[in-house]
Amino acid sequence: MTYLYQEQNWQSQMSDLITSPQELLEQLQLSPTELLSGALLASEQFKLRVPRAFVKKMEIGNAYDPLLLQVLPHHLELEEHEGFVTDPLGEEQANQLPGVLHKYKSRFLLTLTGACAVHCRYCFRRHFPYQENLPKNDDWLHIKHYLEQHPEINEVILSGGDPLTLSNRKLALWIERLESLAQVKILRIHSRVPIVIPERIDEELVYLLKNSRLRVILVVHANHAAELDALTCSKLSMLVKEQILVLNQAVLLKGVNNSTSVLIELSQRLFEAGVLPYYLHVLDKVKGAHHFDLHTNEIDDIYRELLASLPGYLVPKLVREIAGEKNKTPLFGASSF
Numbered sequence: 001m002t003y004l005y006q007e008q009n010w011q012s013q014m015s016d017l018i019t020s021p022q023e024l025l026e027q028l029q030l031s032p033t034e035l036l037s038g039a040l041l042a043s044e045q046f047k048l049r050v051p052r053a054f055v056k057k058m059e060i061g062n063a064y065d066p067l068l069l070q071v072l073p074h075h076l077e078l079e080e081h082e083g084f085v086t087d088p089l090g091e092e093q094a095n096q097l098p099g100v101l102h103k104y105k106s107r108f109l110l111t112l113t114g115a116c117a118v119h120c121r122y123c124f125r126r127h128f129p130y131q132e133n134l135p136k137n138d139d140w141l142h143i144k145h146y147l148e149q150h151p152e153i154n155e156v157i158l159s160g161g162d163p164l165t166l167s168n169r170k171l172a173l174w175i176e177r178l179e180s181l182a183q184v185k186i187l188r189i190h191s192r193v194p195i196v197i198p199e200r201i202d203e204e205l206v207y208l209l210k211n212s213r214l215r216v217i218l219v220v221h222a223n224h225a226a227e228l229d230a231l232t233c234s235k236l237s238m239l240v241k242e243q244i245l246v247l248n249q250a251v252l253l254k255g256v257n258n259s260t261s262v263l264i265e266l267s268q269r270l271f272e273a274g275v276l277p278y279y280l281h282v283l284d285k286v287k288g289a290h291h292f293d294l295h296t297n298e299i300d301d302i303y304r305e306l307l308a309s310l311p312g313y314l315v316p317k318l319v320r321e322i323a324g325e326k327n328k329t330p331l332f333g334a335s336s337f
């Protein structure tokens, strides 16, 4: 296996994802015996899906690699745990129109695709019925009407699924639609694709975003510094150079990044690429993700140390999403969560 990395068209990477646990373990030269049967069972509930470019960032032979743990199905996912449910955020109820999720006052989420480039095992959307809830082409008129009825919305967030799995042509169409409404000032894109397939930041996309009338914010999702290799950082920097605000959100995950030194390195590496840490999410209590959960006291200790170690602008806000709340809930001090 070679570590030389050739830039490769992102669409061809999307059509060549690893979906077989056996193949993933072979690529990493891991003996399949202990891990494979659990992975096969757990992948029946939520399939394995990971781009080869992301696997290349993992350490060969390390069954506890923090990137591998985020994507390899595990038998522990099959355990039932009290409080861990299929729709922890009550999103099914917040759904106003196909594709639209309006929970916070000034901004709403627009889901244009249910597809992701990677399946993160801890994802709160692992049970969400994506495919039934996507806007069709003429739903734009309903969405437009909804926006007009809610002049307090000035920011539209493309979320997912993952909006950067869409073609540039389709993104351009939706950006044009949003630009046609004067009330919309800000376009936010929440995507993990730039981390798992950095080539997605192609010239056409950069052109599209930098020429929009809208102020564009890209929020990527990396949980560990090892996800930010040289190519990924250089692609993110390209956007930063074009005045696009690039932020990162991470999820605090047992075995992956529950260590102050790992989080410090993550913030520092992001900053080198011109990206600022935005949110550090506490795990959503989704069924199948219990083994990533951390004790409140441990979270508190990690965060306290993070605050004491980094300048304020490199400390992400520690938050939890609570169903029915008007914003993400800031957490600090064990008593608050």
Ligand SMILES: *Cc1c(COP(=O)(O)O)cnc(C)c1O
Pocket (backbone or CB within 6 Å): 101, 102, 103, 104, 107, 108, 109, 157, 321, 327, 328
């Ligand atoms: C997280 C989220 C947002 C964005 O919240 P910010 O605090 O502005 O980042 C908007 N809508 C929904 C439904 C969300 O879950």
Ligand code: SF4
Pocket (backbone or CB within 6 Å): 116, 117, 118, 119, 120, 123, 124, 125, 160, 161, 162, 192, 221
């Ligand atoms: S929505 Fe985000 S966190 Fe969830 S599986 Fe897709 S990329 Fe991963």
